[in-house]
Amino acid sequence: MNITKNLCFLAVSATLLMGCNKKEDFSEQEDPLMTHLDTTISPADDFFMYANGRWFKENPIPASERGNGIFHTIQDTVQAQIRKICETSASETNAKKGSNIQKIGDFYASGMDTVAIEKAGLNPLKLDLKRIDDINDTASLFATIGHLHSIGVHTGFTLVVSQDDKISSQHALVLWQGGLGLDNRDYYFNTDAETANIRTEYVKHLEAMAKLAGTDDATAKKNASMIMKFETELANSSLKMEALRDPVKNYNKMTLAQLQKLTPNIDWAKALPAFGIAKADSIIVSQPGFYANLNKMVKSYSIEDWKVYLKSQLLAEYGTYLSKDFRDEIFHFKGTVMNGVTKQKPRWKKITDHTDSALGELIGQIYVADYLPKGSKEKLLEIGNNIRTVYAEHIKNLDWMSEPTKKKALQKLDKIVMKVGYPDEWKDMSSVVISRDSYCANVMATNKWEYDYMMQKFGKPVDRKEWSIFPQTYNAYYNPSNNEIVIPACNILVPGFEGRMPDDAVLYGIIGGSTFGHEITHGFDDQGSQYDENGNLKNWWTAEDLVKFQAKTKLIVVQYSKFEPLPGKFVNGDATQGENIADLGGVVMGLEAFKKTAQYKNNEKIGGMTPEQRYFLAYGYAWQVNYKKETLAMQIMTDVHSPAQYRVNGVLANLPEFHKAFNVKPGDKMYQPDSLRVVIW
Incomplete structure (x- = not known):
């Protein structure tokens, strides 16, 4: 959204926050707490609308957004700063190869080059689609699933390396439920009209995506129905959101032999290397019932069915980085059907967000140096x-x-532990190769780096200095395994207090x-x-x-x-x-x-x-x-x-x-x- 009238923000400098003893005079300056009040509403009846109602009335949700408010206002200004970093980097066409500037600039430029993206069509996924086509047995199926996970397509299930809940100094291999195109299992079963319509539209969306990828009409229709049946079966063995909150019940450490007994149709000793794990003695199987069902589905669905499902998952993940026809179809379903958004964001906003998501560790270093006041x-x-x-x-x-x-x-x-502002050490992304040749390839390269970075932790001590969020991200988190809170730098920002x-x-x-x-x-x-x-x-x-x-x-x-x-x-x-x-x-x-x-x-x-x-x-x-x-x-x-x-x-x-x-x-x-x-x- 655009910066709204009378509601811009600014990082409050340490000089103002810490070194100024002068009493502030608010009498002649706009006070957002007062100008946002809706005094037609009693604070004793609805305090939320009393405090914010006037702002909501004066700032309707833009057609291109799911919502608006303080988070969006802050993110707009942070986004403008990140855009400046991206555009300045992109203008440095002679930046040293491998430098942060070169990587940020080339990633952003490749995303903005819609002519090259249109010309490439589906070609950026050609090798991955062929890899799926070449699957001929269960072994090659799981080898391909491992490859897809490594490029950010977490299909079938979820496999991660994270801290062992009971031995927080060690990393563990964790299997979690996953593989749903609609993300949450309740979308497949709730009977209200809105959710039922989403299921109907989802099947249409799967059919449309397949057609864009070259599948004939009849086959696309048949495959879409199969995928819905396949994912519904996955969802049926997935725990509800509230059940996933119990860390004890979701901690089921098994030896590889025990996992193999639970899932005899999956040869994990051969499959794990495809995921980047050479050898594992134990695995935390968070939802055993999900994996018992997955084991059945390996046989109850044909290899051809699995190929269709994997292709749909690949297109769902990477379609937004392809040509306009794919982007428009994904926007229709995920933007309009799922979120009520009727207008797409400007291209620069999308690519700024994508660049920050992929290379936020590099952008963060510039953000801290150029935009964060000292002492924050x-x-x-x-x-x-x-x-x-x-x-x-x-x-x-x-x-x-x-x-x-x-x-x-x-x-x-x-x-x-309070981790505040920004990390003392930045992650090393020197191995990531970025060019202006292919936007989709750049996304794949950064996804692969992120996946490899996670997998390389297995068998190594936990680095408790690590951050899992960027300093320019307006959010925060508590990590129970580290007993730490992490508060990024931009949380210092308070909208509406200009220069005071x-x-x-x-x-x-x-x-x-x-x-x-x-x-x-x-x-x-x-x-x-x-x-x-x-x-x-x-x-x-x-x-x-x-x-x-x-x-x-x-x-x-x-x-x-x-x-x-x-x-x-x-x-x-x-x-x-x-x-x-x-x-x-x-x-x-x-x-x-x-x-x-x-x-x-x-x-x-x-x-x-x-x-x-x-x-x-x-x-x-x-x-x-x-x-x-x-x-x-x-x-x-x-x-x-x-x-x-x-x-x-x-x-x-x-x-x-x-x-x-x-x-x-x-x-x-x-x-x-x-x-x-x-x-x-």
């Missing part, structure tokens, strides 16, 4: 450490947790509560709480405390399961409970840290709002997100995050400070009686 890392750490301090105070004062468990919780909290320091209510509502507080709480949510201070899947709770904790998490499941974002579509309280717990913990800890600031202690009003009112408005601003109904329906079905309105209203209804700040009383829609309020951390 230090300011983020300051806020994070303040959140950790109040978290410790809360744990010590919990009335439901015994001293032995408190001691363990405090040990874990103290050992949480946001007040502490804003800083702690957005960066403190919805970022640091949220991610730290993931270490103590329904999943993270099962890992110890060293990142191992190990119970550190007393039996009595665990029962009490699970009773509290059950309450939040019940609460959120009642929310109905769309008619007949309810939030999946089980699947979203970890994020809901993190939202609740985050806003509580952000508020407690804010209470230690001078702004709060002096009861300073800004825009007529008390410090607490302003803090809650900032938290509402942090989740200022609006989606088209199709995208919202997809989120309900596939995402472990609740829709934005409930990340605000659902959380705040549990806080007595919120009830007091906005005079919420019985009969108001935001009112939650004491007996039903969830209090965990």
Whole structure:
């Protein structure tokens, strides 16, 4: 989307954030927290729309987007910076071969060269399609599946190298369910009209893609039906999203012999080398039932059927990098049918995003040097450490947790590693060869590098300094196996505060509560709480405390399961409970840290709002997100995050400070009686 009127942002420099003692004067400057208010709505009835409604009215979702809001506003400006990096690099036609500039520039230029892309047609996939055609038995089938995985086509199932949940210092080979064109198993079974229509459209899409690849009409129609039947059978043995949240039940370590007994139709000793694993003594089979069914499907479907399925998966992954007819068909299904988007983004936006996705490690180095104010890392750490301090105070004062468990919780909290800003060491991408000759080949090369980088970890110690996100990515994560939170540099950005320091209510509502507080709480949510201070899947709770904790998490499941974002579509309280717990913990800890600031202690009003009112408005601003109904329906079905309105209203209804700040009383829609309020951390 375009930068919206009166809502641009700027990275707040350390000079402003840390070195300026002058009190900011907000009286003559636009305050986004106030200008976004929809005062026709009572904050006691719908705080999310009260805080953001005017902005939504003035900024309808563009036809080319699934949604809009603060994430999109920030991403627009970051994207503009990345575009500048890409275009500047592309203009350096004499850049040294193998340099970061050359790789970024040539990747971007190849993506923008639509003339060459049209001329190439399907040729970039010619060798891979032939490889599929040459399959003649189960051995060559799995050798080809291994090759497809190595170029980013994770067909049939998922195989990765990741930290061993129970031995976090070691890497393990993990088998996970996968191979679904519709991503989530519920798309294949839910009976509501919208989902049923998606299934119908998906079969049409498979047929259209096959025709574009040269298959005759009758065969394309027959093959599309077969693929739908094939994927439905895969989906039938796939666990639901909420069941995938249980790390204990999804940890099933087997010897190679045990896996072979489970899947006798697959010779893993011969198949694994095709995936880049020369030898493995043990494998974590996360969903054994899925692999038992996959074993049956190896025989129940013919080699020809498997070839048809593999081709469809290859085209689904790489079609967007091919000629316009493929791109348009993929946009029709994934953009319009699945997400309600009716207009494609400008080419430069697509290729900027693709370049950042493929070479973000290289772009990140330039981004940090050219766009990140000095001291941003230090300011983020300051806020994070303040959140950790109040978290410790809360744990010590919990009335439901015994001293032995408190001691363990405090040990874990103290050992949480905060990776902030950008990595100390960048990944070595010197082996990636990029040219301006073929966009599709460049994508394949970067996919192959990423896959090889992962596979080469097998048998090596875990590098706990590694990052799994770029500094220019507006997101964050908690990794339970490392007991770490990772907050990229651009999280310092606060939209709407041009050339001035946001007040502490804003800083702690957005960066403190919805970022640091949220991610730290993931270490103590329904999943993270099962890992110890060293990142191992190990119970550190007393039996009595665990029962009490699970009773509290059950309450939040019940609460959120009642929310109905769309008619007949309810939030999946089980699947979203970890994020809901993190939202609740985050806003509580952000508020407690804010209470230690001078702004709060002096009861300073800004825009007529008390410090607490302003803090809650900032938290509402942090989740200022609006989606088209199709995208919202997809989120309900596939995402472990609740829709934005409930990340605000659902959380705040549990806080007595919120009830007091906005005079919420019985009969108001935001009112939650004491007996039903969830209090965990």
